[in-house]
Every structure is written in structure tokens, then in C-alpha cells.
Amino acid sequence: MNTNTKRKPIVIANWKLNGGLELICTSVASFIGKHFEADIAICPPYIYMRDMLTFLQHSEISIGSQNVSKFKSGAYTGETSAQMLKEAGCKLCLIGHSERRSMFKENNLSCQIKIGNALNHGLMPILCVGENKEEHDAKITKDVIFRQVTECLEGVELDGRKICIAYEPIWAIGTGASATPEIAQDVHSFIRQELIKLYGEETANSIRLLYGGSVTKDNAKDLLAKEDVDGLLVGGASLDPGHFLAICQHASDSSAS
Numbered sequence: 001m002n003t004n005t006k007r008k009p010i011v012i013a014n015w016k017l018n019g020g021l022e023l024i025c026t027s028v029a030s031f032i033g034k035h036f037e038a039d040i041a042i043c044p045p046y047i048y049m050r051d052m053l054t055f056l057q058h059s060e061i062s063i064g065s066q067n068v069s070k071f072k073s074g075a076y077t078g079e080t081s082a083q084m085l086k087e088a089g090c091k092l093c094l095i096g097h098s099e100r101r102s103m104f105k106e107n108n109l110s111c112q113i114k115i116g117n118a119l120n121h122g123l124m125p126i127l128c129v130g131e132n133k134e135e136h137d138a139k140i141t142k143d144v145i146f147r148q149v150t151e152c153l154e155g156v157e158l159d160g161r162k163i164c165i166a167y168e169p170i171w172a173i174g175t176g177a178s179a180t181p182e183i184a185q186d187v188h189s190f191i192r193q194e195l196i197k198l199y200g201e202e203t204a205n206s207i208r209l210l211y212g213g214s215v216t217k218d219n220a221k222d223l224l225a226k227e228d229v230d231g232l233l234v235g236g237a238s239l240d241p242g243h244f245l246a247i248c249q250h251a252s253d254s255s256a257s
């Protein structure tokens with residue numbers, strides 16, 4: 001149970017390069033008319049955003065993007081800017097997901113620029129951090145997280161604007177081997193302490209920390225019960241609307257309890 005502050009739980013679905021009209025229809029049908037004591041967002045592929053925004057306009061579900069350009073405008077083929085996402089109706093954007101870091105050469109500096117772009121256009125950045133299996137086994141998780149958090153946030157002024165950080169151990173993504181709630185809490189608590197150094201207690205305590213990596217309806221409740229686990233970033237399990245709905249319900253219940 002999250003007892004220390006009034007951080008509202010947040011659950012974000014990251015569809016990655018998955019989905020289609022059938023998933024859109026079943027997801028929309030599952031969520032229309034539902035109320036949660038938690039913020040819920042879906043990050044579909046760009047091509048589906050507008051349709052989903054239209055279908056979900058009378059729901060409580062927000063739409064987010066899986067990425068945002070570090071460029072503002074110009075000759076950057078294939079890019080989508082923060083301003084465009086905002087104009088389209090997006091509320092938030094994932095930044096620095098490990099798949100983008102490993103496959104698309106993103107780094108802490110590009111994340112830092114993207115965070116600035118997102119904040120300046122009224123999008124809530126969800127900064128993703130996490131160590132790989134070798135780093136986990138070598139027990140240097142906190143060194144890795146420290147570097148990612150401090151470099152990505154260097155010079156980033158929040159000025160009351162919202163940001164979230166998602167801890168996603170790479171070894172837990174898509175493997176079925178979720179971090180234990182204890183591991184998640186330990187890393188989240190470390191991130192919180194670093195945020196206190198960067199932004200002071202009041203701001204740091206208002207920043208929501210999400211866990212991601214093989215989240216399911218069966219482990220969501222125990223993860224959310226930890227003090228510094230304020231939300232979940234869900235990949236595979238979000239592709240089953242009934243399953244994702246159950247995870248959202250756990251988050252809602254964790255707020256009420």
C-alpha cells in the first residue's frame with residue numbers, strides 16, 4: 001500500500017509494434033465507461049493514435065506516444081515532434097525505452113533533449129531507465145541507474161511540470177521474469193533519493209515511479225503494494241484488454257486501500 005504520499009497510481013500500456021484494428025476495438029470496448037482511481041494511458045503505434053483519441057474521447061483513458069523526436073521541425077524523415085503529438089491530443093510520451101536505446105542508438109543526451117521538448121509542449125515525459133542482465137549480475141544496477149537519471153535530467157527544470165520515471169530492468173522485459181517487488185522497491189527508493197538531491201523533497205515526492213518488465217495481473221498487486229512503486233508500464237500483458245483491465249483495477253484498488 002502506498003501510504004507515504006498521495007501519489008495517484010498510473011498504468012501505461014506500451015503496445016510497441018503490435019496491435020491493429022481488432023485490438024483497438026476490443027480495447028476501446030473494454031475501457032469505455034470504466035472509472036479508475038488511477039491514471040490509465042495507452043501508447044499505441046503512431047498510426048493508430050488519432051483513431052484511438054477519437055474513440056476514447058469520452059473515456060478516462062489518455063493516449064501517449066512511444067517516442068518523440070529530439071528535433072523540433074525540419075528535414076528529419078520519419079520523425080514526429082512534441083508539438084505535433086500535443087496538437088494530436090497526446091498527453092504523455094515514453095522517452096528512452098531500452099528498445100530505443102539498444103536498437104535506435106538513443107542515449108542519455110538525446111533523452112535529455114526529448115524531455116525538454118516534451119515538457120515545453122505540455123507532454124508528460126515518462127523517462128525509462130534500467131540495467132541489462134550483465135549489469136544486474138555484476139551488481140552495478142544503482143551505478144547504471146544513477147548515470148541514466150542524472151544525465152537524462154541534467155539541466156531539466158521542472159517548474160511544477162510533471163514527469164514520471166519508469167524503472168525497467170532489461171532482463172525482465174518480455175522474459176516472464178519480473179523483478180521481485182523488493183527489488184523494484186529498492187531501486188525505486190534509490191531513484192527517489194537521487195530525485196530529492198536534484199529537485200528537493202517536495203518535488204521528488206510528487207514524481208511517480210513506475211515499474212516495467214513482465215508485469216501481469218498476477219504480480220501487479222504485490223508490485224503496487226510497495227511504497228515507491230507508483231505505477232506500472234506494461235508491454236505484453238497490455239495486448240490482452242481483459243488482462244490489462246485487471247492490472248488497471250489493481251492500480252485503482254491500491255489507491256483506495
Ligand SMILES: O=C[C@H](O)COP(=O)(O)O
Pocket residue numbers: 014097168172173174175176212213214215233234235236237
Ligand atoms: O514498455 C514496456 C516494457 O518494455 C515491458 O514489456 P513487458 O511487459 O512485455 O515485459
